[in-house]
Amino acid sequence: MPFDPNDIMKDRLTDIGPPKYDKFFPPIVKENYGKWKYHEILEPGVLVHVSETGAKLYSVRVGTSRLVSVDFIREVCDIADKYCDGYLRWTTRNNIEFLVTDESKLRPLIDDLKSRSNWFPIGGTGASITSIVHTQGWVHCHTPAIDASGIVKAVMDDLFEYFGSHKLPAQVRIALACCLNMCGAVHCSDIAILGVHRKPPFIEHERVQNVCEIPLVIAACPTAAIKPKKVGEYKSIEINEARCMFCGNCYTMCPALPIADQDGDGVAIWVGGKVSNSRVPPMFSKLAVPYIPNEPPRWPTVVKTIRKIVEVYASDARRYERIGEWINRIGWERFFEKTGFEFRHEHIDDYRLAMTTWRTTTQFKF
């Protein structure tokens, strides 16, 4: 019974939810669910999990560009059919894991993946830089200050040697969000790439009353910078521009307040966040570089800045120290000294609760 456009209620199924999780488990996972004993990374990107029953599951992890086509997914399916009895999974960070139970197929799978040009880079495990979680950017969202996929591609090309190796002191997790909405939750990453606007929205007075709910726009502003105002015969708003911190929230509520700007927008780089509870509690990322202009197609300054952070960290940090732990040990004064980044007034917080970030001790380094 195919879809009937004239009777959309016919045979309609709703609220069925996702397929039950175990529907796509390989048999070995079903049999050993909750019985896994230990794991080992055999080489970068290749894991083995060993069960109490003695069963072994191999996973080969490959990076992807996240934005992929049906052709790509079909190729992935061909590979999984050939070596993995059709079973595979994705990780939270947009890597694919090919799941192998037959050890004799492991090496052929790896060789096959390597033979397919650069579609399936193997790595992303352990003390590496794995796929950059990111958002939509210019490809598909309405509020971005930067592109997402393009910057990620340029940065990963540059850091590729750290994807398929374990030569960093600890894992480095990079994330990108193209606006302060942070769909990608970049605020707790070792290195965060954030799209920022630097000009207040402009107001199309003749459109506001037709396309916007003015009370919602006013309520949307975190700094109460927006007031209603009559402009000629139009019911519109005014923005106290000195109070605007360029969040774009009003634009989300009202398309007659464009905020994107080719000269104003660009990239801020944040460092030292982490999510896991291991050793030290989760930490927010902090501002390292307030602004880098948009430089499509390959954002060379962003790429260079991130490489600088990674290299200074790699040479200076102790084993197991995440970037945030390393910075807490050496101090921010040393971080700016060692990276050569300029410390500017933007680094000093001036928003709510700012004083919790100011130095209230004479303990610092010269």
Place this chain on the structure above:
Amino acid sequence: MALKHKTPMLDELTKGPWPSFVTDIKRVAERKPECDDLLGLLELSYKDKEGHWKHGGIVGVFGYGGGVIGRYCDRPDLFPNVAHFHTMRVNQPASKFYKTDVLRKLCDIWEGKGSGLFNFHGSTGDIILLGTTTDQLEPIFYELTHELGMDLGGSGSNMRTPEGCVGKARCEWSCIDTQDIIYDITMRYQDELHRPMFPYKFKFKASGCPNDCVAAIARADCSIIGTWRDKIRIDQEAVRAYVGGELVPHGGADGPEKRPLDIQAEVIDKCPTKCMEWDGKNLKIYDEDCVRCMHCINIMPRALRPGEDVGATILVGAKAPILEGAQLSSVVIPFMKMEPPYEEFHEFVGRMWDWWMEHGKNRERLGELIQRLGLREFLNAVGLQPDPRMINTPRYNPYIFYDPADVPGGWTRDAKAYRERHQP
């Protein structure tokens, strides 16, 4: 077939060792004009350094308020094939295991009725179908539900698609059944997932242990993180094998070669509470001081394991900066058993949502409401007792809001009696 649009800037992104989304889109653009126009539009954005998508309009499938995000391009004159280019969110199976047959069918549907482009996966976890027209929404939905047994995920002011770590399916550290918990939440709250009823979005995420591989603590309004209350399980022989260089430290995460583990420097000195001792033969853990950070377990996975009295810590309120600034989740239930049918948890969720729906302002996340009204109000509303595990430190400001009920006689005062004791 030659592509219609020249994309010299994007072509730069076909170079280099990382997989290129441009190369991928280009091969589909050979047969799909909307992908050709998408590349043209993106090239224009690269030239203008500004995005070219308008606000989402209201589109969706009948009876659902979420799952579809309307998307219209602002240069339909130049790129008519992406004039409408809506996103559909498909609820992924928990932990994102797949069988190829379902992926192939999904590709067939999406090749026929959409752009053929995906995000595998979106930041919240769904499979994102990137770009279709309004008239295709219902047929796609019909085929998803009938042929794949798949449904749409959440968008808008509703519960968003929940997500969990790989958990017991392939991780030895999982203290809770993350898949089952996420599936249970997703199924129980289908109405909340598909029909916006909240002040703003609400996210659940579950990680099996404090390593928190899905970043629940940073990304979820309600974070469920597996933990244990008893002792770390130790295999002393395996500890000695790490020290002796017979096992690979850190499960090979720093390189596959075997080397003697410097247990003092790499494990004991890194323990945040310094609750471990090594006498050269045995590892002693003073478990009463352990804060279950996972470091020692991560470094010696074959020697140490989480305890057996397992459950979850429930934290609430994480969010990205918009509006009131970024927040991490805060502990509200230090330990809950988390066993099916998860009744205790669902009672908590019900009370939490009732309070948020009653007091939350439009577009106010739970974490912001708690910030505005105070954690005490929240604890009262959900019926939880204060616990030192909820805080880093007791307050150091003296401005305490007392309830009249907590003061003898309430707030009523006897002015006359006062004046009998004091001359004016």
